[in-house]
Amino acid sequence: MINVQDLRITFGKGTPNENKALQGVNLSVAEGEFVTVIGSNGAGKSTFMNCLTGELIADSGTITIDGKDVSRWKAARRSSLVSRVFQDPLAGTCEALTIEENLSLAHSRGQKRGFGLAINNNKRDLFRERLSRLRLGLEDRLADKMGLLSGGQRQAVSLIMATLQPTKCLLLDEHTAALDPRMQAFVLELTNDIVKETGITTLMITHSMGQALQFGTRTVMLHEGQVVLDVSGEERSSMTIHDLVEMFGKVRGEELDSDSLLLG
Numbered sequence: 179m180i181n182v183q184d185l186r187i188t189f190g191k192g193t194p195n196e197n198k199a200l201q202g203v204n205l206s207v208a209e210g211e212f213v214t215v216i217g218s219n220g221a222g223k224s225t226f227m228n229c230l231t232g233e234l235i236a237d238s239g240t241i242t243i244d245g246k247d248v249s250r251w252k253a254a255r256r257s258s259l260v261s262r263v264f265q266d267p268l269a270g271t272c273e274a275l276t277i278e279e280n281l282s283l284a285h286s287r288g289q290k291r292g293f294g295l296a297i298n299n300n301k302r303d304l305f306r307e308r309l310s311r312l313r314l315g316l317e318d319r320l321a322d323k324m325g326l327l328s329g330g331q332r333q334a335v336s337l338i339m340a341t342l343q344p345t346k347c348l349l350l351d352e353h354t355a356a357l358d359p360r361m362q363a364f365v366l367e368l369t370n371d372i373v374k375e376t377g378i379t380t381l382m383i384t385h386s387m388g389q390a391l392q393f394g395t396r397t398v399m400l401h402e403g404q405v406v407l408d409v410s411g412e413e414r415s416s417m418t419i420h421d422l423v424e425m426f427g428k429v430r431g432e433e434l435d436s437d438s439l440l441l442g
């Protein structure tokens with residue numbers, strides 16, 4: 179489903195701040211796989227996701243999604259293939275619009291501009307049905323402004339929005355990091371349910387090694403702009419957090435403590 183070959187990007191080329199953020203990322207993700215992505219601060223995780231969504235165009239390398247070479251496609255063109263939920267609950271939704279208007283915009287993704295906010299009863303029924311699955315009572319608050327919702331409620335709605343239209347891949351960029359532990363658990367379970375139900379190919383960045391092993395079917399680790407670890411199957415299912423830290427240390431030839439990886 180996703181095939182990334184030798185992806186490279188350097189920020190501030192030729193300046194004293196030159197930063198080789200991606201240094202040859204190679205990754206193939208099969209349809210329906212749920213990959214958790216870990217790595218220390220600055221490893222290149224968000225940059226990699228930005229390249230997948232088209233918010234950044236890599237200097238070199240190729241990205242194929244669903245058999246299409248999207249390497250040079252802008253974000254808008256990729257939007258029917260890729261949807262994303264950000265870390266910041268404010269980033270993916272518009273707080274000045276109502277819940278149903280936000281959902282309506284997500285529903286019209288990939289369609290002509292201008293039709294996004296048009297809402298009819300069919301759409302409203304669909305939105306109510308999707309929201310009711312959250313069991314947060316939001317199906318009765320369609321006309322409330324998005325800005326009234328808590329961070330966790332917004333992330334839950336963002337997940338519904340990301341999967342409202344058929345899409346090929348779901349990219350989750352630390353989407354529970356800003357939430358309290360209870361809401362974090364709720365949004366992660368919701369994520370798991372949606373991924374299972376839709377079978378959507380998913381990449382989830384997390385700073386929690388616990389979440390990285392608990393969720394998904396495969397874990398990859400980025401370090402200094404490269405994939406340095408890739409575990410799945412039995413190897414992964416029998417793995418503990420401690421094993422994962424140790425493997426990372428081995429790959430890097432470094433002694434690492436839990437602080438450097440922000441374990442959770």
Ligand SMILES: Nc1ncnc2c1ncn2[C@@H]1O[C@H](COP(=O)(O)OP(=O)(O)OP(=O)(O)O)[C@@H](O)[C@H]1O
Binds near residue numbers: 189220
């Ligand atoms: N637009 C940009 N301009 C310049 N440098 C950037 C830009 N975006 C990212 N970087 C740098 O690229 C490197 C990789 O950043 P990135 O945000 O991808 O890391 P990350 O693995 O997501 O880290 P974190 O876990 O801290 O979010 C960092 O050194 C960062 O400062």
